[in-house]
Amino acid sequence: MAPILEVSDLVTRFYTFDGVVHALNGVSFDLQAGETLAIVGESGSGKSVTMMSLLHLLPMPPARIEGGSALFHDDSGTIDLLKLNRAEISRVRGGRIGFIFQDALSALNPVMTVGRQIAESLERHLGLGHEQCRRRVVELLEKVGIPGAKQRYRNYPHQFSGGMRQRVMIAVAMACNPKIVIADEPTTALDVTVQAQIVELTQQLQRELGIAVIWITHDLGVVAGIADRVLVMYAGRPVEIAPVDDLYDHPGHPYTIGLLEALPRMDAAGSKRLISIEGSPPDLMAPPAHCQFAWRCRYAFERCWNEVPPQVSVGPQHHITCFYDVNRERPRDNV
Ligand SMILES: Nc1ncnc2c1ncn2[C@@H]1O[C@H](COP(=O)(O)OP(=O)(O)OP(=O)(O)O)[C@@H](O)[C@H]1O
Ligand code: SF4
Ligand SMILES: [Mg+2]
Known part of the structure; x- marks a missing residue:
C-alpha cells in the first residue's frame, strides 16, 4: 500500500x-x-490539535504552526497541506478530506436544512447541478440509514436525534468521495448501542468506498475492533x-502498557483489579527537557531525566519513543 498522507515533525x-x-x-x-489509523491518548495529548492543524481549523492567533509538513498524495499529485492558502x-x-466531529449539533448549521448542507458541499466540490445534487443527497441519506430520506431532506438538524x-x-x-475521513471522537456523546451502529456504518462505507x-x-x-494501526x-x-x-500483544511504551492495564478485559480470568496510571500529564506551558512521561513511569532511570x-x-x-526495553527489562543499547 502507498501512503496517502505523510505527516512529519508537526x-x-x-x-x-x-x-x-x-x-x-x-x-x-x-x-x-484505505486503512484505519486510530489515534489514542489522554485528554490534552494533542489528538484534536493534530487534525485541526492539518485542516487549518485552529484559531490563528493564538495558534501558530511552527514546523513540519503534511504531504497529501492523490491522483492529482502531492500537496503539502500546511502550505495551502485559505482558498486552497x-x-x-x-x-x-472529509471530517466528522463529536458534536454534530454544533458542527451542522442549525438554520439550514440537512439536505441543503450536503448539497452545498456537492455543488462546491463536485460542481453538480440542482437536480443531480438532490438525487445524490437522497441517495447519501439512504446510504447512512436515515429512514424516509426523501422527506427528511427538508428537515433541520434539531429535528434529528x-x-x-x-x-x-x-x-x-x-x-x-473523499480519500481520507477524519473522525474526532465521533461516538463519545452517543449511548453504547448507537455508538456501535455508527462504528459499523463508518466501517461499511469505508470498505465500500475505499476511504482511509x-x-x-x-x-x-473502541480501537481493537476498528483499527489497522494505532498511534x-x-x-x-x-x-x-x-x-x-x-500493540495489544506486545506494547512497548510504558504509557501504552499503562493504558492497556487500565482497560477492563472481558477475557481476563478471575477478577483483575483495574489499574489507573498515577499522576497527570506535564504542564505544556513548561515542558521538561527530558522524557515527558518520567514522573509517571515505573521504569524511569537516570537517562530519562x-x-x-x-x-x-x-x-x-x-x-516507540522510549529509552527502556520493557520486554528485556533493561535500557535499550541501540538508542
Ligand atoms: N485554543 C487553544 N488555546 C490554548 N491552548 C489550546 C487551545 N486548543 C487546545 N489547546 C491545548 O492544546 C493541547 C492539546 O489539546 P487537544 O484538544 O488536541 O487535546 P485532545 O487530545 O484532543 O484531548 P481530548 O481527548 O480532551 O479531546 C491541550 O493542552 C490544550 O489545552
Ligand atoms: S524514556 Fe524512560 S521515563 Fe520515558 S517512558 Fe521510557 S522508561 Fe519511562
Ligand atoms: Mg480532542
Whole structure:
C-alpha cells in the first residue's frame, strides 16, 4: 500500500496571555490508502490539535504552526497541506478530506436544512447541478440509514436525534468521495448501542468506498475492533505506533502498557483489579527537557531525566519513543 498522507515533525503552539502552550512537539505518522489509523491518548495529548492543524481549523492567533509538513498524495499529485492558502485548503476540506466531529449539533448549521448542507458541499466540490445534487443527497441519506430520506431532506438538524445527526455528519463527510475521513471522537456523546451502529456504518462505507479513516478517541477499548494501526499520543508527541494486534500483544511504551492495564478485559480470568496510571500529564506551558512521561513511569532511570527519547523501531511497522526495553527489562543499547 502507498501512503496517502505523510505527516512529519508537526509543531503547533498556542500563544496565550498566560504563556506559550507547547501543544504539538514533533508529530510524525503516515496513513496508507484505505486503512484505519486510530489515534489514542489522554485528554490534552494533542489528538484534536493534530487534525485541526492539518485542516487549518485552529484559531490563528493564538495558534501558530511552527514546523513540519503534511504531504497529501492523490491522483492529482502531492500537496503539502500546511502550505495551502485559505482558498486552497477549503477546496480540500470537505472534498478530498472529509471530517466528522463529536458534536454534530454544533458542527451542522442549525438554520439550514440537512439536505441543503450536503448539497452545498456537492455543488462546491463536485460542481453538480440542482437536480443531480438532490438525487445524490437522497441517495447519501439512504446510504447512512436515515429512514424516509426523501422527506427528511427538508428537515433541520434539531429535528434529528443525536445518532441520526451523527449519520448526517457521516453523509456530509462521505458526500464528495473523499480519500481520507477524519473522525474526532465521533461516538463519545452517543449511548453504547448507537455508538456501535455508527462504528459499523463508518466501517461499511469505508470498505465500500475505499476511504482511509483517522479515528480519534481517548478510549483504547473502541480501537481493537476498528483499527489497522494505532498511534498513541502523550503530551503532544507520538509515543508508540504499531499494527493493532502488535500493540495489544506486545506494547512497548510504558504509557501504552499503562493504558492497556487500565482497560477492563472481558477475557481476563478471575477478577483483575483495574489499574489507573498515577499522576497527570506535564504542564505544556513548561515542558521538561527530558522524557515527558518520567514522573509517571515505573521504569524511569537516570537517562530519562536528562534527555528526550528519540523514536526507535522495534518491528517493521512498530515504533516507540522510549529509552527502556520493557520486554528485556533493561535500557535499550541501540538508542
Ligand atoms: N485554543 C487553544 N488555546 C490554548 N491552548 C489550546 C487551545 N486548543 C487546545 N489547546 C491545548 O492544546 C493541547 C492539546 O489539546 P487537544 O484538544 O488536541 O487535546 P485532545 O487530545 O484532543 O484531548 P481530548 O481527548 O480532551 O479531546 C491541550 O493542552 C490544550 O489545552
Ligand atoms: S524514556 Fe524512560 S521515563 Fe520515558 S517512558 Fe521510557 S522508561 Fe519511562
Ligand atoms: Mg480532542
